Amino acid sequence: MPITKLDQMFEVLASRTKKRLVAAWAVDAHTVVAAAEGVKKGIIEATLVGDEAQIVAVCNQHQIDPNIFTIVQADNDITAANLAVSLINEGKGDFLMKGLLSTDRYMKAILNKETGLMNPGAVLSHVTVIEPPTYHKLLIVGDVAIIPLPDLNQKIAITNYLIKAAKLLGIEKPKVGLVAPSEQVLPKVISSVEASIISKMSHRGQIKDAIVEGPLGMDVIIDKESADIKGLKSEVCGDADCILFPAIEAGNVFYKTMTKFCGAELCAIVMGARVPAVLSSRGDSEQTKLYSIALAAMMA
């Protein structure tokens, strides 16, 4: 059964072996509370890497029993990030989460060539899962946060991550729409050209387990009626599970619009490293953070 609401992730995870979260520099209330929520829901185990005194103090302030966590002492944020990554590499955790440290430092620890979490040549990208109130299923979109202007190979990598995420959410053969200004092939518009190529590659089995169609306008991707009017016959139209954006601005504006104007819930993870990584920002709601932890656990 495909997951169509983010809440359904909790039910699925409750019936599985608990995945082990490792949070880097988890000394702030946001991170500690979100991790505690995950543990209380019974969906994860959590290791918090950071200054133990600070972590215990935060727990006390929020009526959380520190003993629900495994706490690993680290004196500062950089040490904590490297330690968290090495715990993952030692097999002591299944996915990573960012605490109070800057995104730069967090990513640096992941990307470190010797001690990090990247396989050679892998593309690191960001996958967001949105639950729009006015759509009949979840929308899995990328890249809204990491790769500013993906080239063809990066787009292919992102497409594969979207497909992988969709499959792990129970969607057997995800339908992927490749966003361009229009469904017409416009040789001067790079998004349109590359969408044609990716779509053909999928048809030839170079991208597997999915139906990938593009170029498509945003309208026909999410609205069957628009597609019918335009005479487009793709199965993707009006029923897309995944959306590939040609540039970060497009994806970023889309997800922010979905949350602020449409009241959509969402969550996100970083894919491409050996394990999923949660990269929540302070602006995210508690709910988003918990969903992101759940999503990472689903993907781990």
Next chain:
Amino acid sequence: MIKTLTELVETVKAKGTKTRIAVVSAEDSNTLGAVVRAAVEGFILPILLGNPEKIKSLCQVEELPLDESWILPCDNEAEAAAQAVSMIHAGEADVLMKGLIGTDKFLKAVLNKEKGLLPPKAVMSYVCALELPRYHKLLFISDTAVIPFPDLDQKIAMTNYAVKMALSFGIEQPKVALISATEKPGAAFPASLEYAQISKMAERGQIKNCVIDGPLDIFLACDPGSLEIKGVDTPIGGDADVLIFPNIESANSFYKGLMLFAGGELAGLIQGTIAPVVVMSRSESAESKYYCIALSCLMAEDK
């Protein structure tokens, strides 16, 4: 539907009209052989521009039944070419054909910006109809002769010309295969990336009256048996009518290889001009030259 080059000739003959063909520098025995044969069979009216004495003596040597009224005396090649082109514009000839004149000089007249036969911005290309003993129908291929390394727009133009020719043969919704070494698009084969766009354009109705898929290799394009082996799902289904090649070397080698080793015959024509232009290479068989003339008659009709 015309399925063989013999049927092409029969179709042209059955129309009962005589296509007027202006032959530039007709004093060439190969050319005269094919032209006189078509004229005797009644489907063309030759206009032989060139040296009357040479034309007569060549016909004598080759025992060709020349009608001297076909001859239009011209002092030199350049003049013959210019005059033949102007006859097309004046509606006095339907088809232009190259005789002994060098291809360079001949095309110069065709491509002349003020007086030539190519509309502004039109792409000039070459399409061949191949008849192969081991293929179940004619195969239209491009570009074997004019564009060395076609870009995206030229490939689209080539496709449209080949489709137009296939339609003239009565083939509905011709199946166009965009040929590469593999069916998988990839940066290693730049043409394959353009093919992905062209086939998507056809899917979106930007290229009409045909079915297009590519990249495909020759097997997937022309051999239904390979589809299953390779597990590729393509609307061409090993039943291609048209093959578009990524460059002139591949197209040229394809047809010449088939002529030489597989006993193929062909009819080819320059495309993009306001009237059909016949340019035959000396190495082509007398039969192929005759078929080129018949093809020009068919396409002049469908202009």
